[in-house]
Amino acid sequence: MKRYVLSLLVENNSGVLSRIAGLFARRCFNIDSLTVGTTEDETLSRMTIVVIGDEQILEQIKKQLNKLIEVIKVIELTPNESISRELVFIKVKADNSTRSNIIEISNIFRANIVDVAHDSLILELTGGPDKIGAFMKLMEPFGVLEFIRSGATGLQRGSTVLNETK
Amino acid sequence: MKASKAIIKCLEKENVDILFGYPGGAVLPLYEALRESDIKHVLVRNEQSLVHYASGYAREKNRTGVCIATSGPGATNTITGIATAYLDSIPIVIITGQVNTELIGTDAFQEADIKGATEPFTKHNYLVKNAEDIPRIIKEAFFIANSGRKGPVLVDIPRNVQEAEITFKYPEKVDILGYKPTFKGHAGQIKRIINKIKASKKPVIYAGGGIILADARTELREFAEMTGIPVINSLMGIGGMSQESTLYAGIVGSHGYQYSNEIIARTDLLITIGARMSNRAAAGFSKLNPNIEFIHIDIDPAEIGKNVEFTLPIVGDAKLILQALIEKDLHMDFSQWLEEIEEIRNIYPVSLEMQPGCIKMNPKEIINELSLEMKDDSCLVADVGQNQIWSALYFKVFGERKFITSGGLGTMAYSLPAAAGMKMANPERQVVNVMGDGSFQMCLGELAVVRENNIGIKIILINNTKLGMVRGLQHDCYGKDNYFGVDLEFQVNFVKLAEAYSIKGYEVEDMESFRKVLHEVLENDEPCLIQCNVDPNFRTF
């Protein structure tokens, strides 16, 4: 089983998210994360979907997505020809004895400190799954209170664009 | 113009002549507009049957069938019909009323999220929030339903949207960014198919419902005859290849002919056209025959590689691809293979024999009799259950004959409304409807529609006082006499029931009486019901 990142251009209608989520559930495709956002064209949205599967499943997912009328384009974001990142907020326990240690590690990873309390810190980090995984691991011993990962979002490298009508 | 009126105008622009409906509060404005239109409205008796009528109509005319239901319970009642049409790729536009836009999401009276509910089995669906969008959406709905891989499209329209004032302009063209079906087959792939056929010794064409939907029967026959390749049908494909042709090689699948399955076991190249390799038909192909090579021709790219991995796929319209293949003018000699097929046929003959130990009528003979007596341009509409299998196996389809049934979803009570819809679409066609006593009791209210509209269908009721098919499965899975919940114990007097609707009813228990009655009723164009009593122990095969 591999991890694939798909980038979709879809019509910005209410209901399109439910249609896509429903498709994954109905056909038993594994979805790792899904992000949606606006694009340069307000009638369109872009989704980044991370799926787990093999080549054949990926092929079916792409075809089934393409069958949805509101889906305009589906491409795979391959690691070499695209960039993708996710964002994570991590709330860790921090007291006077651990705080500077945490800050030091955060600096190495270029994580931002976005909230400081007397017994906790919230750190913000962007990156690929490996970087985020490594950082989370290092934070574990301090006591991770909670975290949120945004799911991947990405673009193709170079000047090619998904919306060819431009 | 009132939006409700605009909706009807759109339907007129789409040349809708008949629509099937059931009214309610949320479609009142639409019905008021309909009152002033020339479109014929057929009031059905249960929305469960609504989409099936439209399906029969669509399958006769090769055009989009149309139906209307109200919000809430009206809409939810249509769901089975929609799913049935979806799995058989039948083009239908379903218009439902919805509660006023400001009430949506409040659990208002008769509010149901029909768009959400039908997402899994509509090709597409809409909830119209802005009345100005109506002409565009209806134009799109008809285009989507009847192009590419066909299917049902639902348009949900809130009552206040129906009442809004709009400026009516029907769009000339459809332009949907995300919907551009491929029609023409890839030239390189066409060439590769030809080469594969040249290299094959025992090719078989496996033709599905796509042939009929693409109106490619003539092309299929021409290509088969030109190349000398035998043709096997799926259940949905029946009628796609004339059964008079020497190249016709039967029906495949768990409910097909044994000889056809044996042919599949021996072929080296299966050329699949417009069949979706469903588990019921094709699950065993690779198991039956591990050396089989596949070509898959389909309008829907997602069907290719879904259930079987294909060596050679080609996406496009079956008619256009067959035309392109015919142009290659390929003449082959597969006479040795055809001789082998002849031998297989002799080893596994199709028999009409009465099951030993059974009394009353032989259902296989009933269907055979229909096959002999019905016109060359008639249609048999089969329901679901044992009656469906007998109909599929023993009714011969050739010439302009048709055979239709609910193949994909296997929906009981499909046949009566579908037969009626078909007959209304083309009163010239002789339409015979074969069903079980179980299925019939699911939709018998529709007899009123048959009578009211003088729809001259002949209902052949195979009465075995059981849910025969399920009973057979219980026998196969759990052993002899381990039956449960399959007795239709109370013997309904179906003749009296028909007569209650002023429809002539007959009860027969032997072939001779059946022949006599059938002969008589096929002479006229009146609706009738013939109750044929069959031994409950008569097995499917």
Ligand SMILES: Cc1ncc(C[n+]2csc(CCOP(=O)(O)OP(=O)(O)O)c2C)c(N)n1
């Ligand atoms: C709506 C629906 N409910 C249940 C079934 C399951 N089912 C398949 S065949 C069958 C029996 C049908 O009985 P009948 O109509 O009497 O036909 P027979 O098999 O006896 O010819 C049933 C219950 C179904 N296919 N459709």
